[in-house]
Amino acid sequence: MPTCCLCGNLTDCKYGHNPEPIIDMKDETNHKLRCCSLCNKSKVIPARIAFVKSGVKMFETKDNTEEKKYQYIESFLKDYLRGH
16 A cells, blocks of 8 residues: 555555645656545545636636745635635
8 A cells, every 4th residue: 555645654545545636746856746535534535626616727726836836725724624
């Protein structure tokens, strides 16, 4: 089983989950990274929902910087987790 690229634990399934948009899978150095089910459920899926709700395309934030992308995801996750 692969190691989760987000928390460092072993994934709980044979192949793990695609961590995009938390990790840019278009980057060739990241294409084999996987995440565990817990990180997929608590971080990746909410981040995907954030992009859908905002209308912002993944990895195409206004200024196209990694820092802004992660700030946006972090902001959404804080709001999302407050409500759950």
